[in-house]
Amino acid sequence: MRIGVVTFPGTLDDRDALRAVRIAGAEPVTLWHGEDDLQDVEAIVLPGGFSYGDYLRAGAISRFAPVMEKVVDAAKGGMPVLGICNGFQILCETHLLPGAMIKNAHRAFLCRDQPLTVENTRTAWTSGYEAGQVIRIPLKNQDGQYVADERTLAELEDEGRIVFRYAAGATHGPAGFEANPNGSRHDIAGITNAAGNVVGLMPHPEHAVEAGFGPDQPGEGTRSGTDGLAMFTSVLRSMVA
């Protein structure tokens, strides 16, 4: 099972995403932004970072990278695609997912372990969770505020396409942002397309896949959190099934 991870200039979290793929039991494959070759992968991760320096808008220039044309075609053909943080911003810029991300409402970079409610377990990337389950994975960004017009928000709600919502229980952050860390509409942390194969989220599941290197789990110990791993094992299972 080959899962590709795309590296753009300015990508930061490709190594962690490759590692998460390996820990989940799949074969990690590095994909390069400048090559229009998906190397026979069966799923794709667009990792976090500041691709092309986030110049113009986050994800705006990556959208036109040679590899993205192939990614868009593959996604439209049903291949599982996961966009994390900057990868989510890129998926929005390509219009594979609706809406856009603007600067956090409190205007600061925020890094914290963020509780999320899993609302949709029918996607390729979330079948390993239970509906309503609260998971805790790292969140770290400056442009994390999800916005969309009312019609799009209503559509996402009605079709059950909100995959993750921000939940209370973070240990720190600006006043007024205890649950929703950035002002995102409807507390949206992650969404999916109508087919359920494309998922984008701002928090980072790839940083919570191995005990000792994950977020703190209150009551269970420091750095013990592995709540992100199920995203990668979910896609593995959905491809085998």
Added chain:
Amino acid sequence: MPRVVVHVMPKPEILDPQGKAVAAALPRLGFEGIASVRQGKRFELEVEGEITDQVLVSLREAATTLLSNPVIEDVVSIDVEDAADGAQA
């Protein structure tokens, strides 16, 4: 060389965190009486050759596909800056 100036602004219904930060800083410096600030972008495109209607159509497309994201931003103006031809598009 004629220049085309494109102005892009955050949509009115979208909160503009950068504008808000500027608005909050102004009174600290003693600039009173400014009710709100919104911050946009100005692009200056130097165009090779004459600016024909066809060139403007293609620049308009560039403005709405790359220079702005229609989900959060509006292209508020595309102006040709040329002394000989002050035409607005």
